[in-house]
Amino acid sequence: MDVYEKLSHPLALAVFCPLNGRTAIPLAFRSRNVEACSGQRTTSIRRKPMTGGRMLRVGAMVTATLSGVAGLAVVAVPTASSQDESRTLLAIFAHPDDETSVGPLLARYAREGVTVHLAIATDGQKGVREHAGVPAGEKLATKRAGEARCACEALGIEPPILIGLEDGAMEEEANKAAFVQEVTRLFAELKPDVVITWGPDGLSGHTDHRIVSSIVTEVYQDTETAPGQLYYVGFATESVAKLTQMLEAQGRGMPLAMRTVRERYLPVRIAYEEQDGEANARSLACHESQYTAEEMAAVSGLGKVLQRQAVTLRPWFVESDPITELFE
Numbered sequence: 001m002d003v004y005e006k007l008s009h010p011l012a013l014a015v016f017c018p019l020n021g022r023t024a025i026p027l028a029f030r031s032r033n034v035e036a037c038s039g040q041r042t043t044s045i046r047r048k049p050m051t052g053g054r055m056l057r058v059g060a061m062v063t064a065t066l067s068g069v070a071g072l073a074v075v076a077v078p079t080a081s082s083q084d085e086s087r088t089l090l091a092i093f094a095h096p097d098d099e100t101s102v103g104p105l106l107a108r109y110a111r112e113g114v115t116v117h118l119a120i121a122t123d124g125q126k127g128v129r130e131h132a133g134v135p136a137g138e139k140l141a142t143k144r145a146g147e148a149r150c151a152c153e154a155l156g157i158e159p160p161i162l163i164g165l166e167d168g169a170m171e172e173e174a175n176k177a178a179f180v181q182e183v184t185r186l187f188a189e190l191k192p193d194v195v196i197t198w199g200p201d202g203l204s205g206h207t208d209h210r211i212v213s214s215i216v217t218e219v220y221q222d223t224e225t226a227p228g229q230l231y232y233v234g235f236a237t238e239s240v241a242k243l244t245q246m247l248e249a250q251g252r253g254m255p256l257a258m259r260t261v262r263e264r265y266l267p268v269r270i271a272y273e274e275q276d277g278e279a280n281a282r283s284l285a286c287h288e289s290q291y292t293a294e295e296m297a298a299v300s301g302l303g304k305v306l307q308r309q310a311v312t313l314r315p316w317f318v319e320s321d322p323i324t325e326l327f328e
């Protein structure tokens with residue numbers, strides 16, 4: 001991750017997105033090892049036993065809808081009390097800290113009884129920041145793995161699944177092939193009801209982000225028993241534009257152009273509670289190798305100002321009747 005990526009990182013989005021005032025980012029790990037937030041390492045992916053009570057039928061959320069905010073549909077997520085099976089959500093991103101873009105959502109569902117996993121494609125070994133004083137390479141990868149575990153613990157989700165591919169090198173054929181295998185394995189072993197990843201924009205346009213989105217979609221669309229639904233996280237063009245104007249009026253500016261999505265293509269809006277936003281702030285603080293104290297404060301401060309407690313997504317695919325004409 002270079003400076004460009006860092007400036008356009010979801011963390012920055014969290015700061016600037018009027019929809020949710022939050023950030024997020026991805027993970028990374030060595031295949032077949034699932035590391036616990038507690039620091040423990042296990043050798044297999046386990047499924048959390050059914051806890052009963054507040055299980056959610058996440059896949060049904062999209063159809064359950066409701067009120068609009070800023071022209072977007074607000075999905076009312078039922079706090080199910082009679083679900084007879086555990087639900088699993090799998091978020092897949094490119095770097096440790098990408099998860100902050102959907103952090104409050106992850107915290108919310110984990111709090112409500114959903115088994116929430118975070119898989120990180122790369123090891124983040126190139127995410128060098130001067131303030132951290134950690135050189136690129138294995139030392140930084142180790143540091144960031146610890147930060148990912150800390151972030152998961154803060155969010156209340158399962159330990160991160162650190163796939164451990166080389167940071168900034170997802171375009172390499174060997175890494176793409178390895179990632180296809182890992183995503184396939186995760187779908188088979190975790191059997192997620194919901195998968196969340198980057199959209200084709202990759203949020204910041206980072207190549208690692210784009211390839212993660214592409215491969216997760218590729219595997220999803222050709223999996224016989226695919227997860228219940230695949231969602232792309234997105235930030236509304238209109239909302240980001242308004243925030244940009246607001247910042248410019250204050251003599252500030254957006255640090256970088258972001259790849260945003262028109263509101264009409266973001267029909268899923270998942271509200272969360274203050275405690276979920278706070279959990280995300282704590283998870284953000286885990287990524288100390290990536291952000292200075294000032295940057296952390298800026299993110300948190302803007303988030304409070306924005307107070308738009310929702311994460312916006314869009315489903316990759318919506319079932320419909322067969323379409324036989326391109327032009328109506």
Ligand SMILES: [Zn+2]
Nearest residue numbers: 025094095098
């Ligand atoms: Zn990233």
